[in-house]
Amino acid sequence: MSKPQLAAKNICWGVEGRKIVDDVSLCAHQNQTLGIVGPNGAGKTSLLKCLYGEYAVDGGEVLLDGISIAEMSARTVAQSIAVVSQQNPSVFDLSVIDIVKMGLVPHKSLFESDTAADAQAIEQALTELDLLPLKHRSFNSLSGGEQQRCLIARSLVQKASVLIMDEPTNHLDIYYQHQILQRINELNLTVIVSLHDLNLAAQYCDQIALIDQSKLIAVGSPEQVLTEENIRSVFKVSCVVDTHPLTGKRRISYGGEYAS
Amino acid sequence: MTVVLPLLLVVALASVLISMGFGAAELGFGAVWQCVTDQCAKPIYESILIDVRLPRVLMALVVGFALAATGALMQNVTRNPLADPYLFGIVAGAGLGATISTLLPVSMPIPFAAFLGALLSVVLVMAAVANRSWQRVEHLLLAGVAVSFLLSAVTSFLLYFGEPFAANRVIFWMMGSLARADYEALSWVIPVVITGSAITLSLSRWLDTLLVSDESARTLGVPVAKLRILVLIVCAAMTALVVAYCGGIGFVGLMIPHMVRPFVGLTTKRLLITSGLVGGCFLLWVDVLARTLIDGQEIPIGVITSVIGGFFFLHLLRRV
Numbered sequence: 001m002s003k004p005q006l007a008a009k010n011i012c013w014g015v016e017g018r019k020i021v022d023d024v025s026l027c028a029h030q031n032q033t034l035g036i037v038g039p040n041g042a043g044k045t046s047l048l049k050c051l052y053g054e055y056a057v058d059g060g061e062v063l064l065d066g067i068s069i070a071e072m073s074a075r076t077v078a079q080s081i082a083v084v085s086q087q088n089p090s091v092f093d094l095s096v097i098d099i100v101k102m103g104l105v106p107h108k109s110l111f112e113s114d115t116a117a118d119a120q121a122i123e124q125a126l127t128e129l130d131l132l133p134l135k136h137r138s139f140n141s142l143s144g145g146e147q148q149r150c151l152i153a154r155s156l157v158q159k160a161s162v163l164i165m166d167e168p169t170n171h172l173d174i175y176y177q178h179q180i181l182q183r184i185n186e187l188n189l190t191v192i193v194s195l196h197d198l199n200l201a202a203q204y205c206d207q208i209a210l211i212d213q214s215k216l217i218a219v220g221s222p223e224q225v226l227t228e229e230n231i232r233s234v235f236k237v238s239c240v241v242d243t244h245p246l247t248g249k250r251r252i253s254y255g256g257e258y259a260s
Numbered sequence: 261m262t263v264v265l266p267l268l269l270v271v272a273l274a275s276v277l278i279s280m281g282f283g284a285a286e287l288g289f290g291a292v293w294q295c296v297t298d299q300c301a302k303p304i305y306e307s308i309l310i311d312v313r314l315p316r317v318l319m320a321l322v323v324g325f326a327l328a329a330t331g332a333l334m335q336n337v338t339r340n341p342l343a344d345p346y347l348f349g350i351v352a353g354a355g356l357g358a359t360i361s362t363l364l365p366v367s368m369p370i371p372f373a374a375f376l377g378a379l380l381s382v383v384l385v386m387a388a389v390a391n392r393s394w395q396r397v398e399h400l401l402l403a404g405v406a407v408s409f410l411l412s413a414v415t416s417f418l419l420y421f422g423e424p425f426a427a428n429r430v431i432f433w434m435m436g437s438l439a440r441a442d443y444e445a446l447s448w449v450i451p452v453v454i455t456g457s458a459i460t461l462s463l464s465r466w467l468d469t470l471l472v473s474d475e476s477a478r479t480l481g482v483p484v485a486k487l488r489i490l491v492l493i494v495c496a497a498m499t500a501l502v503v504a505y506c507g508g509i510g511f512v513g514l515m516i517p518h519m520v521r522p523f524v525g526l527t528t529k530r531l532l533i534t535s536g537l538v539g540g541c542f543l544l545w546v547d548v549l550a551r552t553l554i555d556g557q558e559i560p561i562g563v564i565t566s567v568i569g570g571f572f573f574l575h576l577l578r579r580v
Contacts, residue, residue, distance in 0.1 A: 054475055078481030085475060091339055092471045092526045102469050106481040110462050158480070 002030040004063075005190045006051060006081070006162050011060035013050050020046040022214040023060070028162065028192050028207075033185060035205030036194040037225075039235055042211040044194040045086075045166055051192060052083050052164050064162070078106035082155030084148065084165040093138040096131055096150050097122065103157025118157075125156035129183065145176030152183065165193040169200060202226055202250035210234060222250045232258050264524060268537040275541045276321065280313045282548045284556070319441035319449070319505075320547040321540040324512060326453045326502050328539020330495040331513025332520075332531045333460055336467060337491050338397045344514040345499040347401065348492070349408030351434070351508040353381025354500065356415045358507075359430045363422035370433060371440070371504040378500030381407050382493070397474075400492070436509035436562030438547050445505045456498040457536065460491055464528035467491065471526060509562045511569025512539055518576065 007027040014020050020043045028034040036044045049055045051062055053069050061068045069077050082103070100122055104114065126132045129149040134142065139150060148168050155163050163184065169177040177197070181204040184191050195201045201208055202222040209219040212234045218225045231239050231252065238255035277296065281289030287305055300306040330345040338347070346352075357377020361368045388403035389396075419427045460467070466487055469477035474484045502509075516539040517531060524530040543561070546568070550561045 052479060054478060073481070074478060074483065075481035078479060081479070083476075083479040085479075090472055091341055092336070094468075094471055094526055098468070098525070098527055099472065102472070102476075102480060105465055105469055108465060110465065 002032060004028070005030045005065060006192065007063045008047075008051060009060050009063065011047075011050050011057045011062060013046060013055050013057050019214050021050055021057075024209075024211070024216045025060075026209045026216065026219050028190050030161075030190055031188050032206040033191040033193060033204060035201040035208045036192065036211060037196070037198060037201050037208060038211035038217075043214045044211055047211065048085075048164055048166050048192065048194055052081050053077050075106050078158070078160075080160055081162045081164060082158045082160035084151040084155060084163065084168060086166050086170065090140070093140040095136050095138055096142070097126070097135040099139055099150055100125055100131070100135075100153045100157055103154040103159075106158060121157050121159075125153040128156065129153040143176075144171045145173075145180060148172070148176075148180050149183070152180075152187075155189075156187070160189070162190045162192070163187070165191065167194050167196060169195060169197060198226055198231065198252045199244075199250075202252065203244070203247050226250050226252060264534055265537075268534060268541070272321065272537055272541050275544050276317050279317050279320075279544050279548050280309060282552050283308070283313055284551070315443055315446055316438055316441040316547065317544060318446055319438050320544040322446070322449055322453055323438065323502050323506050323509065324516075324540035324543025325536035326449070326456075326498045326539075327509060327512040327543070328516035328520075329453075329457060329460075329532050329536035330498050331515075331539075332517035332535040333467075333491055333495050333528070334513070335517055336526070336528055336531065337470060337488055337495075338401060339471065339473075340397070340401065341518070342514070343401070344511075345495060346408075346503075346508070346510075346513070348385045348404040348496060349381035349411055350378045350496060350499045351503055352408040352411035352415065353377040353379070353384075354503040355430070355434050355508065356380070356411045356418075357504075358433050359415045359418045359422070362426045362430050362433075363418050371445070374433075374507075375500050375504035377411070378496070378503055381411055382496040382500070384410075386489075397488075400488075432560065433507045434562075435560030436507040436565070437550075437558070437560055438506055439558065440505050449501055449505060452501050453498055456494045457532065459494050461529060461532060463487065463491065464532070467528040507560075507562060509543070510566045511572075512543060512565055515569045515572050516542060519572070 004027045008024055010023050010025050011021055012019060012023055024047060026034065036047060038044050046055065050057050056070065061070065064077065064080055104118055126135055129152055131149055131153055134146060139147060142150060168180050172180065177200060181200060185204055205222060207220065208222050208225040210217040210225050210230055217234055218230055226241060228239055228241050231237065236258050238258040240253045242251055244251035277292065278289060281292045287308055291301055291305055292309065294301060295305060295309055327345055334343040334345060334347055335341055354374035354377045357373040357375065358370045360366055361370055361373030384407045385403045388407065389399045419430060466482045469480050469482050470484065477484050517535045520531060520535045520538055524534045546564050547561055550559045550564055553559055
């Protein structure tokens, strides 16, 4: 297995005495995809926010290449970790290129102007994510899949080695769900992604962390984590897990609510 | 931008020259042009142009620039299209300062007292949202509204019980006027506006990230809370000084950025510079109207900007 890049060591985070992330340890390895799965309210988004430093952990530590992010400046963290979070439409509607250009921010001092190399990096990111024809379109007018691609293009310009994505396939049709996850896999980045669809997680993630009620239930390969027993006990649905005839990965077929 | 900026600079320069030809004295554009290119026909013309009209025209340009630029900044920084430079009760604070210096036995020039009042309102807003909550834009906006109402209430109380003639002076001051423009006032306002604009322009790369969301900006390494407070303080300083000398000139800061955005986009650098220049030219011509619309009498400039602003927003409403 490749070397660990972003790791959580016994991290805890909570609000008003209630633990939302409770003693979670996991590790994302270089150029691999770690999926975070779990039911609604399990604490997936909060866990991700702890990992990219939006929430300062109450206990434990988050290590980026072996160094605690609490000891790093926000700018240094941003040079390594890019985030694609769930977006609410902004009142002020920026163009695609304006948003992609923001990826330069962690690498620029305030008085530094854009160079030809920056323009090339932006162009390349737009090309890689098939956004060139849309570069002057307003962000709010894009479809959900295009918006996700725009934010991924920003993270490419950010030159981050770790990409954290919070439910990027939400509200996307099947085509875009696969398109986004396929693109991410092709980028050779360390990716931590929260997903609702266990079949997508099985297909695209090298490692999966299963979260329930703020705690880590299991972490490991899709074969180790996505077992009928785990799914039944965490998601309260009966299911059959077998091998997908097209991908050879795990396939989960749901039977309905599981009455224990 | 490559076309817009030079064009606006030419318009601003032309506006300064042409508007100097308007005024109570019989000194038209031809005479002004003669003064600029050759020598004034009469020595008095030079005195009128240099000592009376030029400071006023420059003041209009700078004040319009400051109000529109700070309006654009406030709207971007708070992600609120209805934000304006007076969001933190600056006009209410300045009004209270002017009221106290006029009605109470305090010997202090109105601009100085108004500036202190404006600063008081900013300090109160900052104190109200101190600690962690200043990270939330909504808290800042609400605190601004609350402080504005509180200070206005005190002003109204003082005016109600104050001597009527003095109260009239305060009310006229609050309607806004550029009649106080002189080189001393300009020597205060111009450096502050240039410094404030330079500071915020240097932060423009960071400010743009706020347009998406605070969290998005933080993930790009931007110190959001500190940045917002810094920009708000810079805007408050610029606005407080403008209000202190010129009273409450409404709608410029709210309206101009809305007029400019469709042409230059949302990003801070382009929006700030173009809003500022358009705001400057706008106020310059509104001041010409204020001086010349009624013979021998000046209409408070704030009245005209408010009328234009009101119609502009009604027009905008019909288009949306």
